[in-house]
Amino acid sequence: MSNVQPELELDTNIAIIGSGGQLLNDEAGDEIDDFAEVVRFNRAPTEGFEKYVGSKTTLRIANNHVFENIPHNADESWKDAGQPANFILNQRSQRIMLLNKHTEGWRQKDKHVHESCQKFLGDFNTAESYGGIYAPTVGYAFIVLCLLDNIIPTLFGFGIEEDSNSASHYWEDKGKNTSHQYGGERERLKEWATESLLVIK
Known part of the structure; x- marks a missing residue:
C-alpha cells in the first residue's frame, strides 16, 4: 500500500459504472441513479441505455485517449453511439478527472476544462503497482x-x-x-469483495 492518501472529495454512497456488455443483462438504471455519486469512464454513454446504466453522472474519469481524441484500437465506431470527437468540450457541466500516468493530455486541454474538474490527479503509479497488475484499466x-x-x-x-x-x-x-489484464483485475476485485472492501452488483 502506498503512503499516498488521495482526497477524492466524493460522497461515500458511490456507484462506479464499468463499461462491460453485461450491463445490458439487468435493468439497473433506477438503482444506479439512486446513488449520491455515479462515476463513469471515458466516453461511456447513457442516452439510449438509461434503463440499464442510469442517466446520472456526477464524475467522469478519463484517460489520454479521450483528452487527445485518440480512437481506441484505431476504431472510431464509438462515434456511432453519439460520442462526438470533441467529447470533452461538450462535458463542461460534468466533473472530469484525468487518471493517467502521462499528463500531457491534461496540460494540453485544461484550458478547455472548467477549473472545478481539476480537483485531483491520481497517483497512477500507486494504482499500477497495487495488486501487482501491469497497465491497469482506468476503472x-x-x-x-x-x-x-x-x-x-x-x-x-x-x-x-x-x-x-x-x-x-x-x-x-x-x-x-x-493489453489490459482483465482476468487479473477481476480476480482482485472478487478478493476485495470477499473482504468487504467493495460491493459487486
Whole structure:
C-alpha cells in the first residue's frame, strides 16, 4: 500500500459504472441513479441505455485517449453511439478527472476544462503497482484510489463473471482484446469483495 492518501472529495454512497456488455443483462438504471455519486469512464454513454446504466453522472474519469481524441484500437465506431470527437468540450457541466500516468493530455486541454474538474490527479503509479497488475484499466485504477480513500464503492458492469482476458463495451456489439489484464483485475476485485472492501452488483 502506498503512503499516498488521495482526497477524492466524493460522497461515500458511490456507484462506479464499468463499461462491460453485461450491463445490458439487468435493468439497473433506477438503482444506479439512486446513488449520491455515479462515476463513469471515458466516453461511456447513457442516452439510449438509461434503463440499464442510469442517466446520472456526477464524475467522469478519463484517460489520454479521450483528452487527445485518440480512437481506441484505431476504431472510431464509438462515434456511432453519439460520442462526438470533441467529447470533452461538450462535458463542461460534468466533473472530469484525468487518471493517467502521462499528463500531457491534461496540460494540453485544461484550458478547455472548467477549473472545478481539476480537483485531483491520481497517483497512477500507486494504482499500477497495487495488486501487482501491469497497465491497469482506468476503472481499476480509480477503484484503487477509492479504497485508498477508505471509500467502499458499489460496482456495476465490470464483467466479474467473464473468464477471458477480453472485454466488450455495452454500446458496441463486438468483443475487444487489449493489453489490459482483465482476468487479473477481476480476480482482485472478487478478493476485495470477499473482504468487504467493495460491493459487486
